[in-house]
Amino acid sequence: MTWINAALRVGFDIVLAPFSGMPDMVGLAVVALVCSIGMLWVFKRTSNQDALAAIKSQIHAGLFEIRLFNDDLPAIFRAQTQILKANARYLWHTLPPMLWIIVPFFFVVAQLQFHYGFAGLAPGDSAILTVRLSEGAEELGKEGKPSAALELPAGLVVEVGPVWAPALREMSWRIGAEKFGDYRAAVTFGDDEIEKSVVVNEEITRLSPNRVAKGFLAELIYPAEPPFETTEGIESVEITYPDREVNFFGWRTHWLIAFFILTIGFAFLLRTPMGVTI
Amino acid sequence: MALMKSKSRDGLARMVALAAISTALASLALSCAKAPPEKQVIVLGFDGMDYEFTRRLMRQGRMPNFSKVAAVGVFGPLATSVPPQSPVAWSDFMTGMDSGGHGIFDFVHRDPDTMQPYLSTSKTEGSERAIEIGKYKFPLAGGEVKLLRHGTPFWELLEDNGVESHIYRMPANFPPSGSATIELSGMGTPDILGTPGTFSFYTSDIFVNERQISGGEIHALDFWDNRAEGRLSGPENPFLRRRQKLSVDFTLHVDPEAPVAKLVVGDEQRILAVGEWSDWVPIEFEMIPTQVLPAMGRFYLKSLRPEVELYVSPLQIDPMNPALPISTPENFSKKLARRTGRFYTQGMPEDTKALTGGIFSHEEFLRQAKITGDEILDQYEFVLDDFDGGLLFYYFGNLDLISHMMFRSTDPGHPAYDPERDPENLKVIEATYEAFDRIVGYTLDNMPENAKLVVMSDHGFASWRRSFHLNNWLIENGYMVVKNPDKVGGTNIYSNVDWSRTRAYGLGLNGLYLNIEGRESKGIVPASERDELIAEISRKLLAEIDPKTGEPAVTRMYELEETYEGPYLGIGPDLQVGYNKGTRCSFQSAIGDLTDEVISDNMDEWSGDHCMDHTKVPGILLTNRELVRPARSLKELGGSILAEFGIGWSETAAGG
Numbered sequence: 019m020t021w022i023n024a025a026l027r028v029g030f031d032i033v034l035a036p037f038s039g040m041p042d043m044v045g046l047a048v049v050a051l052v053c054s055i056g057m058l059w060v061f062k063r064t065s066n067q068d069a070l071a072a073i074k075s076q077i078h079a080g081l082f083e084i085r086l087f088n089d090d091l092p093a094i095f096r097a098q099t100q101i102l103k104a105n106a107r108y109l110w111h112t113l114p115p116m117l118w119i120i121v122p123f124f125f126v127v128a129q130l131q132f133h134y135g136f137a138g139l140a141p142g143d144s145a146i147l148t149v150r151l152s153e154g155a156e157e158l159g160k161e162g163k164p165s166a167a168l169e170l171p172a173g174l175v176v177e178v179g180p181v182w183a184p185a186l187r188e189m190s191w192r193i194g195a196e197k198f199g200d201y202r203a204a205v206t207f208g209d210d211e212i213e214k215s216v217v218v219n220e221e222i223t224r225l226s227p228n229r230v231a232k233g234f235l236a237e238l239i240y241p242a243e244p245p246f247e248t249t250e251g252i253e254s255v256e257i258t259y260p261d262r263e264v265n266f267f268g269w270r271t272h273w274l275i276a277f278f279i280l281t282i283g284f285a286f287l288l289r290t291p292m293g294v295t296i
Numbered sequence: 297m298a299l300m301k302s303k304s305r306d307g308l309a310r311m312v313a314l315a316a317i318s319t320a321l322a323s324l325a326l327s328c329a330k331a332p333p334e335k336q337v338i339v340l341g342f343d344g345m346d347y348e349f350t351r352r353l354m355r356q357g358r359m360p361n362f363s364k365v366a367a368v369g370v371f372g373p374l375a376t377s378v379p380p381q382s383p384v385a386w387s388d389f390m391t392g393m394d395s396g397g398h399g400i401f402d403f404v405h406r407d408p409d410t411m412q413p414y415l416s417t418s419k420t421e422g423s424e425r426a427i428e429i430g431k432y433k434f435p436l437a438g439g440e441v442k443l444l445r446h447g448t449p450f451w452e453l454l455e456d457n458g459v460e461s462h463i464y465r466m467p468a469n470f471p472p473s474g475s476a477t478i479e480l481s482g483m484g485t486p487d488i489l490g491t492p493g494t495f496s497f498y499t500s501d502i503f504v505n506e507r508q509i510s511g512g513e514i515h516a517l518d519f520w521d522n523r524a525e526g527r528l529s530g531p532e533n534p535f536l537r538r539r540q541k542l543s544v545d546f547t548l549h550v551d552p553e554a555p556v557a558k559l560v561v562g563d564e565q566r567i568l569a570v571g572e573w574s575d576w577v578p579i580e581f582e583m584i585p586t587q588v589l590p591a592m593g594r595f596y597l598k599s600l601r602p603e604v605e606l607y608v609s610p611l612q613i614d615p616m617n618p619a620l621p622i623s624t625p626e627n628f629s630k631k632l633a634r635r636t637g638r639f640y641t642q643g644m645p646e647d648t649k650a651l652t653g654g655i656f657s658h659e660e661f662l663r664q665a666k667i668t669g670d671e672i673l674d675q676y677e678f679v680l681d682d683f684d685g686g687l688l689f690y691y692f693g694n695l696d697l698i699s700h701m702m703f704r705s706t707d708p709g710h711p712a713y714d715p716e717r718d719p720e721n722l723k724v725i726e727a728t729y730e731a732f733d734r735i736v737g738y739t740l741d742n743m744p745e746n747a748k749l750v751v752m753s754d755h756g757f758a759s760w761r762r763s764f765h766l767n768n769w770l771i772e773n774g775y776m777v778v779k780n781p782d783k784v785g786g787t788n789i790y791s792n793v794d795w796s797r798t799r800a801y802g803l804g805l806n807g808l809y810l811n812i813e814g815r816e817s818k819g820i821v822p823a824s825e826r827d828e829l830i831a832e833i834s835r836k837l838l839a840e841i842d843p844k845t846g847e848p849a850v851t852r853m854y855e856l857e858e859t860y861e862g863p864y865l866g867i868g869p870d871l872q873v874g875y876n877k878g879t880r881c882s883f884q885s886a887i888g889d890l891t892d893e894v895i896s897d898n899m900d901e902w903s904g905d906h907c908m909d910h911t912k913v914p915g916i917l918l919t920n921r922e923l924v925r926p927a928r929s930l931k932e933l934g935g936s937i938l939a940e941f942g943i944g945w946s947e948t949a950a951g952g
Contacts, residue, residue: 144575146565146566146567162552162553163553177567178567179554179556179567180551181551181554181556181557181558181567183522183549183551183558184522185521185547185549186549186558188549190558190565190567192566258565
């Protein structure tokens, strides 16, 4: 998982780097276009195109039958039954390509979420940096407040903290951004020394709200930053970035909605030139 | 094939021609829309700016921008409304009519059927029809918020004549009239509970009882193991058949050593040190699994040791997702919040109740007032930058509420004057006037070159030394009779009043009503005796001498029909009492409560006021050039602004 994420991070950073200063939709549209082409290509090769074409013809025939015999109730019911059966067969035939598509699509969406789902801090903004201990590591806090230190580079300051919340197994600081930059905050917690990226930037760039300890599931969900090794049972180091909305032709919305609309739109436009039956 | 090509070429040519024409028309429309109008008028509404106080600071050279403008334009007193209360005054200004025309006579009116007070400017009504399934009910239509102010606001006439108007925080304009290009509602906008503002104060002190106080609620915090848990209260859940309030739990994780804590509300978290304010925290009340009520609040961590004390601002309508209409167009509040951050949407955000309730110290109140003032100022810079013509009205309310809380500092003769603290408070008021002077300076530097600047206030201010308990005066003079004479003091909203023998009652800050047969549900005064009774009460009140000062307590009485004209006289009080400068109706009497005395010293933190004889508390008018049509009063000023654009009041408006 670690190596796959590392490769994907580099790949997406390179692909999206030219669009970082441009409007949100430019990079998103390019990725959506590439995804549409990729999905159509996979769909064509992993589906039974002849069967799909035949099923679609049957559906069309059923619709035509309803239109032609609209005064013949038994014929309409018969046609509708045929359409439903054809639809079920259609879904069955699209299952294999969907299974092929879903895994790479998940990785793409996960990477895009960390480019388009969050906004970087702006100078003057505050954010909360939290070290979370894994379950069972509460011993650290048994004797009172565990010793922890946060070292910040110039450009970031500690505003308040740390606050030890034993019930949450969390140690938190409120930090402030003073100027633009791509920073590394260093947290010392017991024997662990962990760095965490903190980005003060208005452009579209990869943001990691959560750096996690090594582990398949955690890395799958939070691929935006390399995992760390821990001896103190630290689960993650988090920072609160604000959510980002993208401007989709004047409509400010979550990037995923815009991305799905674009991907589906491109796929419909390209299916004929690419000779794909969907 | 050739034909097809030819056809498609024709079609292409037509499309190109059409596109060219469309583009040209669009460009023309765009250029017309973008062209700045010939006239640009900026009106700054400084609520509560006092004429005498301003003049004194100008003479001392402490308001240089005012002096600069006055030197080339006009500066003078602006006659206020009857009575000089903000909702009345601003309604006079915007409609050009008096209370008889716009229907606002006071902050509160009374329902003659129930004798209960209600807010005069707006009314919220839930949906009457609903489908009930199990414990749920599903309204078939949305609720409605009604603006109770009548009349045509002057900007509607501007819009009718093609002049854009941008109206920010005009009082008595909630919900927004919908007739301006841009509107943001101001005074009169409720918090999420539908009240003028109800704060919450949470404490871990086990000896403090949970209770409601004026303008706030005190709650207990469950505190153990460095964790305090509380519950934010929302309005009633409209989706439940049984009346049940919405609520959201929050947790405060208190650091075992340092004076800091982590606040967790829903998905939101904040870290606060003692003495710090949070930014706006979005809060969602879940009504049913698919529906939430969005709100927001600011948290102030007052103390962690020995007791945890947390103040939560009145929960506001969230401008990013407003539960009630607060702007025109409806999404404008979201646009503004995106540009300048979330902001207080409640009408009068300065939390005077937290100060009078003993939750805030003076310093804490000033800090909170500064937060509200800074938000409004930040937005003004954005708004002025965006203004490219027509009318811009922008309201600043900070001075009014600071003056209410600190004006005794201008008056060493005030019974609660504190020689230690009040000289500092006087500096606060003066600094606020100076800050408003800088707003004028900023406007002069940043407004369009030929724009006309109008700075106005709705009323002035006076030290409020003496409280007049009008209902007790009515008892003493035989106009009001109580059921239990041994329990006159400490009763609330007429609970001890014997209506079968009561001929007059006081409600609101200046209002006095007669208990008229056929009008009030338990009325006893025949309509034929009304004029005589009005004259009698007026004469007696004007003769009332304050035993402490030896001066009249009342200097002017306003009879309904002689003072006002218009279709809404039926709502208004039969008499408005014009108290002498320095005297005001007590808070108790204003809502129908009784006390033990008729006139008493005002020892409340609320030490400045203006609900007196209207001739004694004029506002100000400052313009950078002569107005085309000079205005001497608020009622005339709306017409003067219209005249700047060459427009007159319509026949439906009584103004002018």
